Amino acid sequence: MTPSQSYVLVTGATGFIGAHVVDNLLQRGIKVRAATRSLQKGEQLRAARQRYSSQLDIVQVGDFSDATSFSEAVKDVTGVIHVASPFSYSTTDNEKELILPAIAGVRAILEAAEREKSVERVVITSSFASVMNADRKAPPRFTYTAEDWNPLTYEESIDKKTSAVIAYRGSKKFAELEAWKFAERKPGFDIVTLCPPMTFGPTCHPVANLAGLNESNATLWKVASGKELPVSRVPFWVDVRDLATAHVEALIRPEVGGKRFVVASPEKFSYGLVGEIVAEGFSWGKERVAKGEKQVIDDSYDLDGEKAAKELGLKYTPFSETVKDFVKQAVRMEEQEKEA
Numbered sequence: 396m397t398p399s400q401s402y403v404l405v406t407g408a409t410g411f412i413g414a415h416v417v418d419n420l421l422q423r424g425i426k427v428r429a430a431t432r433s434l435q436k437g438e439q440l441r442a443a444r445q446r447y448s449s450q451l452d453i454v455q456v457g458d459f460s461d462a463t464s465f466s467e468a469v470k471d472v473t474g475v476i477h478v479a480s481p482f483s484y485s486t487t488d489n490e491k492e493l494i495l496p497a498i499a500g501v502r503a504i505l506e507a508a509e510r511e512k513s514v515e516r517v518v519i520t521s522s523f524a525s526v527m528n529a530d531r532k533a534p535p536r537f538t539y540t541a542e543d544w545n546p547l548t549y550e551e552s553i554d555k556k557t558s559a560v561i562a563y564r565g566s567k568k569f570a571e572l573e574a575w576k577f578a579e580r581k582p583g584f585d586i587v588t589l590c591p592p593m594t595f596g597p598t599c600h601p602v603a604n605l606a607g608l609n610e611s612n613a614t615l616w617k618v619a620s621g622k623e624l625p626v627s628r629v630p631f632w633v634d635v636r637d638l639a640t641a642h643v644e645a646l647i648r649p650e651v652g653g654k655r656f657v658v659a660s661p662e663k664f665s666y667g668l669v670g671e672i673v674a675e676g677f678s679w680g681k682e683r684v685a686k687g688e689k690q691v692i693d694d695s696y697d698l699d700g701e702k703a704a705k706e707l708g709l710k711y712t713p714f715s716e717t718v719k720d721f722v723k724q725a726v727r728m729e730e731q732e733k734e735a
């Protein structure tokens with residue numbers, strides 16, 4: 396796909412990762428159509444990018460439950476980056492709120508893209524959640540790669556006794572499987588899926604206040620602001636800016652069509668490490684940061700983000716930089732909230 400002639404639809408564009416994908420495309424001179432259910436958030440996204448006004452348009456889409464919600468949105472685009480999917484652990488009905496919408500969203504975007512002959516590639520944001528096997532434990536030491544799939548069954552993921560965390564893993568696995576099944580029928584485009592672990596970093600999407608932070612950054616802020624020191628379920632992470640680059644490279648590199656990538660930093664993290672970085676990096680850090688038992692980073696297994704780095708030309712950001720960039724921004728938001 397030639398960047399200067401590309402026109403890319405980004406779904407979930409007003410979300411944490413989606414907005415970074417939008418910015419990465421705009422900075423390369425690529426024309427973007429940003430899809431959102433909320434025109435108000437869409438307009439906020441656009442207002443914050445006035446210098447790109449001729450390169451960016453907003454389209455309102457319906458909920459995933461409406462199979463035709465992307466019909467208008469795909470008109471004339473050459474590529475699609477499908478980031479949108481429900482990501483929340485505050486659910487009352489996991490199947491209805493997480494699993495069915497995630498699958499329906501993938502199906503709706505792919506069916507719409509198939510009807511629009513201009514589409515050459517669809518990049519889909521999956522997750523490490525669709526790769527990991529919660530029962531697999533070292534020793535022997537092992538490395539997860541993009542060849543691995545979460546063994547969770549559909550029945551397990553919709554079980555009423557299942558937590559939202561497990562159900563979310565099911566939502567990502569079954570949505571991604573839906574995409575690969577669709578690709579088998581050889582539509583007029585190819586697909587690439589990306590499986591990032593926890594994604595952190597500064598935000599550039601419309602966030603009204605700290606309470607409105609996305610799930611992953613909200614946890615970082617809990618540590619920095621002294622509310623809680625949770626234990627991370629997995630030690631893998633990626634910077635949101637690196638992940639945005641991965642999405643765009645996955646779209647424009649012809650040779651990566653049909654591939655699945657794990658996009659992950661080689662460094663490992665714990666929330667204890669977040670606490671140490673904040674304590675050392677900010678004058679108020681030691682005093683305020685959440686305290687708790689010393690956390691040891693689980694170094695008994697690995698995740699191979701190097702293949703993605705090589706094939707997509709990525710250079711992973713150091714964890715301390717990611718944490719500090721985000722915390723600086725969150726502190727500014729807190730000050731603004733106090734002043735308002």
Ligand SMILES: NC(=O)c1ccc[n+]([C@@H]2O[C@H](COP(=O)([O-])OP(=O)(O)OC[C@H]3O[C@@H](n4cnc5c(N)ncnc54)[C@H](OP(=O)(O)O)[C@@H]3O)[C@@H](O)[C@H]2O)c1
Nearest residue numbers: 407410411412431432459479480481496522593594609611
């Ligand atoms: N953050 C992470 O740590 C992480 C890690 C791995 C993978 N991911 C994946 O990355 C993607 C984006 O996550 P994020 O952290 O950026 O989350 P986010 O800020 O919550 O953004 C998700 C976007 O998806 C759209 N969406 C959610 N439910 C929808 C529905 N039922 N119908 C239509 N649109 C819906 C929303 O768009 P509107 O409200 O604007 O319509 C929202 O902006 C998701 O696919 C997530 O699974 C995230």
